[in-house]
Amino acid sequence: MTRATRKRVPRAEREPLMLDAAERVFSDVGFHAASMDAIAAEAGISKPMLYNYFGSKQGIYLAYLSRAGRDLLNRMLAADVPGGTLPERLAAGAGAFFGFVGENHDGWRVLREEMVGQREEVGGQVAGMRSAIHALLSEVLLEEGGDPSRVDAYAHALTGAGESLADWWLEHPDTPVEVLVDTLVDMAGAAAPPR
């Protein structure tokens, strides 16, 4: 016994725990400042295990981004109500988005850092999810009578507005979600004329 043999846990169970630890560390200090030693310690495991399962620092980062991005995107896709009115559909999407942020502060912070950052080898991961959200929003605006030549700009502006509201929310947790949702919905009203 080389000392301190941890409880043995199968890979399928350990991996998500490692990603949880990575989330906390990445969220706290950002990708670059996060060390594999810190993640290992947070996960209660030794560093070579991380390398066994994820190969590299970038590997674990990508795995984490993929999981978080999938979660957010699925929530938004599931929330859409294709039959509804524009305000209904927007409120549903915004609600799903803020739901993710509210339940997953750390995850939001990591995704947020990556959206703006310039890590080329990795940006695609988040950019893909982001453009899927963007496409969903554009589609909704178009279907609900938005000016086709302006929809793209509005979609970008609205996603940015949502992201910024999410950041603000983290600093003012007592703000009711409805305020955030209503703000977005009102602004989107400028994009598509009420019918």
Added chain:
Amino acid sequence: MTRATRKRVPRAEREPLMLDAAERVFSDVGFHAASMDAIAAEAGISKPMLYNYFGSKQGIYLAYLSRAGRDLLNRMLAADVPGGTLPERLAAGAGAFFGFVGENHDGWRVLREEMVGQREEVGGQVAGMRSAIHALLSEVLLEEGGDPSRVDAYAHALTGAGESLADWWLEHPDTPVEVLVDTLVDMAGAAAPPR
């Protein structure tokens, strides 16, 4: 002669050149990945000069952020037309903002990274500028009849929308500025009722 004595340049002239070089490097790879050696090379100078003038990596970063932030803020403050209508005032502010971004892509990228990042020791620098812009926008919305209980949320959403549009613009440089400005102004219309 220890070899390769560069052209001698007084400090008051060399410092801004160093900041220009730092801007390029920070913009390219981000703060953490930027090395002092890279900045020195970009500036055509040796590393100890950077330390002579700025003390540390954080020092040169702060000096740069301060310069860029001051530039952006001054443009926006100067552009406001306190007598005008809401759309006029918003268009003026947005125009000044996009003017900065358009003339200073690299600078925008650096500021942008810092807005979202979690570098506590340094965040205040950009946060200060950002909150000044936020205050200006809130003031305009309030003076022009915005609902006081919602102005804060709108101001955050609008700044986020503007930032996101700026990012989009960098990737689609052929988008006319008017489209960006109009989008923001239209959205802001939801915040304050037309009179």
Added chain:
DNA sequence: ACGGGTTCTTACTCGTGAGTAACGTTACGG
């Protein structure tokens, strides 16, 4: 024309953190 402050260099130190080697230990499938 020379002293001293400023500009500038080369050539280091030294910590930190990614990634690896080499090796125990558990448990489960045959």
Added chain:
DNA sequence: CCGTAACGTTACTCACGAGTAAGAACCCGT
């Protein structure tokens, strides 16, 4: 019930980058 694959560890290597010492060349004022 035992061999072997999966789980897990300690203890390294090695590169890279922040920061520093020590001193050389320049140039201005007196």
